[in-house]
Amino acid sequence: MKKVKFINLKIIVLFVLIFLTSIGCTRDFSDDTLATYPKTAEVFIDGFSAGLGYGAFGNTLLTGFNVDSDVKYKGSASMRFDVPNVGDPSGAYVGGVFIDGGGRDLSGYDALTFWAKGSQSATINELGFGNDFNQNKYLVSMTNVPLATYWKKYIIPIPDASKLTSEKGMFWYSEGPENGQGYTFWIDEVKYEKLGNLALPRPAIFNGVDKLENTFIGSKTTITGLTQTFNLGSGIDQTVGVAPSYFKFDSSNESVATVSELGVINVIGSGTTVITAKLGGVDAKGSYTINSLGVFTPAPTPTRDAANVISIFSNAYTNVPVEYYNGYYAPYQTTQGQADININGDDIIRYTQLNFVGTQFSQPTVNATAMTHFHVDIQVQEAMTAGDHIRIQLGDFGANAVYGGGDDTNGSVNYTNANLTTGSWVSFDIPLANFSGLTSRSHLAQILFISDATISNILVDNMYFYAQPNAPTVAAPTPTVSAGNVISVFSNAYTNIAGTNLNPNWGQATIVTQPVIAGNTTLKYAGLNYQGIQLGSSQNVSAMTFLHIDYWTANSTSLNTYLISTGPVEKSKVLTVPTAGWQSVEIPLSDFSPVNLSDVIQLKFDGNGDIHLDNIYFHN
Structure with missing residues (x-):
């Protein structure tokens, strides 16, 4: 059975519950100290190094972290982390940051190392360094870290140590229940080292893929899939997630698009440009070719009264909680993209390689029994031929509000190429009664677009359910003609x-x-x-x-x-x-x-x- 993970640090909101609470000795950070930035390598060796503080992530089990003098790899103590069970009212997971408030100069090291083991075989969700509860400018993460029931050494390579001249985030971690159950793991001998045997650096952007996309002036998107891979002294490759500030980004045509230090791409003109990057002077694998088609025409702004709307995706309304706009359903789905582009402040869903794709909003499900219609704006971005179509399907999870619980229903409405226009928005206002087979609307949880690969590239905006009132509730506009x-x-x-x-x-x-x-x-x-x-x-x-x-x-x-x-x-x-x-x-x-x-x-x-x-x- 696949293990169930409940925490992903990339999508939770972090805030300090216990911030810079002294765990060991404290020191007075004078101006001189701040300016010199000590080169202290130790984070935890039988106790915490001087000046280290601890900040917990939101919704964590605050008693989940302790110093343990009974179980240790070496010396007299280790760090102990007690992961809670699912449903523990005291906290959903364990996670936090160890911070040196004055900062340290880590430029002389090439890795953070530690020893760890678990009370059972498990996989730690994420850990790393560079999280300082602020900009996290030089954040590094290692995900899905396998734990054994015996002590093992772990190495987190530093992508470019020359950047870490005043780093505050010494170590951070996040882990949730395994298959719904809590367990305990220990970490010991946490320190920065100069191993000298890290070889073959291989940085990547977009996970090493060469992407090509059409977009428009005003589009704003962030470079993702930022990684760095080293070959360790053991001969094993180790890949870590890397913050954008480690990279030097380049746009081949800055009159078309520019890239900020944080990896934010702004399209400012028409034409073509290629976005590439280097890390530590090494060319990153992967690129992003942008074809800017010029000025973008947004979808029509919705004008319906928000009181009559349940919004899934629209800047005009407050959206309900959505788990995802692309479930990446394996193994048959080819569709890429999600709610990942912003043009002049307007968030838009872009799907490419479309065969089918799902949006899910099941936590909680949506009760649309009082609604009469489903609205969506769709723009096809390619030429169409006879036989091309898009089928819009709604799914209800039934009274148990669980997918596959035996009472699910769904219904769909099909639109052919005659109903769609290449390069222009088409607004669909579909009576919910037209979704034949959808016998319940009290636990709606999914919206699917299905093209069977006949139409591959579309933009989507303003997905919402609404109740069509029987009469206007506001007066007609007041005339202004003399x-x-x-x-x-x-x-x-x-x-x-x-x-x-x-x-x-x-x-x-x-x-x-x-x-x-x-x-x-x-x-x-x-x-x-x-x-x-x-x-x-x-x-x-x-x-x-x-x-x-x-x-x-x-x-x-x-x-x-x-x-x-x-x-x-x-x-x-x-x-x-x-x-x-x-x-x-x-x-x-x-x-x-x-x-x-x-x-x-x-x-x-x-x-x-x-x-x-x-x-x-x-x-x-």
């Missing part, structure tokens, strides 16, 4: 045409009312088939330029408006439905040709659904 330039049919903001009949008997099935919304009178057509407005007198609007209409509908799939002159002569204009909030349109009166604009007598609407209207007026 009354002297307006002929108003229906609006609280102007004097309307006298004698106008808003509900003439034309044999229609539409039910007309005038509800007040947020203090503003609106015109509501319920169950629209067609509906007329008979003006109080013939109107000459030939000197006007536009017909303005504000409208709101949650359920219409067809809506047209007409101008009618004596004859009758009429012409329609299609309105886009449904709407996301109030929709304001300015229709050029020229669009209603051949209607006689000097003799307009009626307006008409036809279509379906329930329509709210306001601010119907002609203006310049």
Whole structure:
């Protein structure tokens, strides 16, 4: 059975619970001391070296660390770490940092070494040096460190010792339960050494992969997969995770993109550049070729009331806790990428090599029984052909809220290349009732995009569930056109045409009312088939330029408006439905040709659904 790990230091928020609490002797850090930076190599040899303090990570078992005089590798004492069981109310794991507040000059050493063993065979999640509860500028980590039940020596190579002239973070660790159970491990003889036999340094960025991606001006991303590998004196290779500040980054075309000391890439122009790096003068394996396509058009900003939204991914709302935007499901998934790009402050999901990919939010699951729709914005970044498709699937984990618990359900909706546009955002507002097979929405936990490799590269934004209200909760926008330039049919903001009949008997099935919304009178057509407005007198609007209409509908799939002159002569204009909030349109009166604009007598609407209207007026 695969062991269960509950802690990953890379994703938890660190804060000091016990900061620089003296564990051994203390010293007064004078200005001279701070300036000279002692070269002290010892961290723990039968006790802590002078000046060392301890800071615990958040949510740790504070009693989990002790000095043990009974079990030791050498001398009279060792460090003992008692990992808690899953569910221990006193702490979820053990983890902390040993700090020298004055700093040390470690430039004369090439490794941190220690001896360790466990009460059982286990794997320590992470440990290393360079964590100082501040910038962690020269952080080094060794992950998944195997423990035996007997003492073994471990070596953490220093990637570039010349950087460590004033280092404060002497040693740090983080470990959680193994298969849900706690255990004990010991560490002893922790010190920095000059081994002199570390050979064949092999730094890497992006885990040694040569990446190529299309992006846009304003994109910001951070270089990942930073490692350094040495061949130890034993002949074994040892790889450690390395902070960006160890590297010297280079952009082949800085007019396209620049790279900061912290490995943050900023795309500033159009064109192509290649990002590479060196560590200690050695070329790092891996690169990042950027093709900047120029100015980026973001997805439409959502305007729905946050009170009616459960957001999975959007900068417009507060998102629910999400475990991942890419589960990297082995062995059949090829999809790369996740929520890993930022363009002008807008976070965007980018998937490449898409065949299928999953977003999971099961801790806790989402109760969307009050929601009516799922929204997502998708931009395809490649040419499409017939047969290309993307299937959107929602998964519910059932009453037990556990995947594979026997009561899971899912449903999907398929969109072909005819529904998508290369290089442009397409917004999908999908009724949850359309996800056939999804028999429950009370424990939603997954969203999947499935293309079967027909479409490989997409951008995704604004994934959220929402409840479509039956009526607007806010008034239509207040008009700002000067009354002297307006002929108003229906609006609280102007004097309307006298004698106008808003509900003439034309044999229609539409039910007309005038509800007040947020203090503003609106015109509501319920169950629209067609509906007329008979003006109080013939109107000459030939000197006007536009017909303005504000409208709101949650359920219409067809809506047209007409101008009618004596004859009758009429012409329609299609309105886009449904709407996301109030929709304001300015229709050029020229669009209603051949209607006689000097003799307009009626307006008409036809279509379906329930329509709210306001601010119907002609203006310049």
